[in-house]
Amino acid sequence: MRDMTNNPFNPDLWRPVEGFDFTDITYHRHVGEGRADGTVRIAFDRPEVRNAFRPHTVDELYRALDHARRSPDVGTILLTGNGPSTKDGGWAFCSGGDQRIRGRSGYQYARNHDGDVSAAGADTVDEARVKAEGGRLHILEVQRLIRTMPKVVIAVVNGWAAGGGHSLHVVCDLTLASREHGKFKQTDADVGSFDAGYGSAYLAQQVGQKFAREIFFLGRTYDAETM
Numbered sequence: 534m535r536d537m538t539n540n541p542f543n544p545d546l547w548r549p550v551e552g553f554d555f556t557d558i559t560y561h562r563h564v565g566e567g568r569a570d571g572t573v574r575i576a577f578d579r580p581e582v583r584n585a586f587r588p589h590t591v592d593e594l595y596r597a598l599d600h601a602r603r604s605p606d607v608g609t610i611l612l613t614g615n616g617p618s619t620k621d622g623g624w625a626f627c628s629g630g631d632q633r634i635r636g637r638s639g640y641q642y643a644r645n646h647d648g649d650v651s652a653a654g655a656d657t658v659d660e661a662r663v664k665a666e667g668g669r670l671h672i673l674e675v676q677r678l679i680r681t682m683p684k685v686v687i688a689v690v691n692g693w694a695a696g697g698g699h700s701l702h703v704v705c706d707l708t709l710a711s712r713e714h715g716k717f718k719q720t721d722a723d724v725g726s727f728d729a730g731y732g733s734a735y736l737a738q739q740v741g742q743k744f745a746r747e748i749f750f751l752g753r754t755y756d757a758e759t760m
Contacts, residue, residue, distance in 0.1 A: 541691060542615070547574060553597070557590035559615060560597045562607075571608040573601050576615045583628035583693055584614040590631075591672050598678050598686075610682070612705060613689035614698075624714060626688065629696025630670045632724060672697055673730040676704045680731055690757070696720040700732025703739065708760075715757035722752040 547561035550573065557579055563572040575597045577584035586594070601607045616624040679686050679701075688694070688702035690710035695718040702708050702717070710717075721727045727749070737745040740760070748755070 540617070541689075542574075542576075550597075550600070553600075555593045555597070557587070558593045558597060560600075571606055572611065573604075573607055573609070574611045574613065575601070576613045577625075577627050578615045579631075580614070580616040580618040580623075580625065581620055582631060582633075583618070583623065583625035583695070584616070584698070585628045585631040586670070586672070586697065587631045587634055588670060591670055591675060595675050595678060598675065598682070602678065602682050602684060608684055610684055610686045611689050612686060612701065613691060616692065624692030625698070626690040626692055626694040627698025627701055628693050629698045629700075629720060630672070630726075670697070672701075676700065676731040679704050690715045690717075692716065693718070696724070696726075697728065697732075700728045700730065700736075703736045704731045710757040710760075712757050715760075717755045717757075717760045718752065719749045720752060721749055 546564055548564055550560045550562050553560055555578075557577070559574075559576045559578050561574045561576075563570060563574070565572075575594065577586065577590065577594075579585060579590065598610065601610050614624070614626045618624075685707070686705045688705040688708045688710075690702055690708060691714055693716050694702045694710075695716075699717055699719050719728075727733070733745070733749065736748065739745075740748070747753075
């Protein structure tokens with residue numbers, strides 16, 4: 534019997550969606566009949582960094598979500614994170630923006646579009662795009678796409694949902710998380726940032742203004758029952 538506690542992803546039930554060569558995410562379609570075949574699974578695939586996203590990750594995430602949006606036979610999208618990390622066995626839904634590529638002018642965009650610019654120099658950073666994006670990760674485009682999606686988007690939180698990853702779960706239609714594994718945290722106070730997109734506004738609507746401020750200002754960790 535398959536141990537679903539350690540790894541809930543069963544590859545026998547999913548097939549890769551053709552036509553994509555993603556490096557930072559995976560994109561699968563459920564193998565089933567009738568309505569069951571109308572479910573896709575999009576997963577962050579950077580478990581070694583708690584599924585943090587870099588600019589290239591956001592680009593791929595947008596492409597997969599937009600493809601699902603335009604597919605008439607897709608009705609449900611599961612957004613989750615692959616794992617566990619081979620370093621420590623930890624799990625994460627998504628831990629937000631990769632702080633290793635955050636420079637003095639903001640998040641750094643690689644010239645070759647899919648490079649890792651954690652040690653970026655002048656010859657590897659696309660300064661024009663950094664300036665165009667205002668030094669910010671363009672995750673707001675993904676949030677907007679989720680909120681305007683004519684499909685049901687479900688966040689499957691199998692570990693940490695932190696920072697920008699926490700905001701992503703907030704903007705999804707539904708969130709599935711267990712008491713044992715789901716961990717929720719806004720890291721804005723820790724990294725000197727703030728979610729000026731849909732995440733902060735929707736969180737206040739969902740949990741109330743004062744609790745939302747507590748979550749953002751104090752940076753505490755909450756379990757699934759509390760959230």
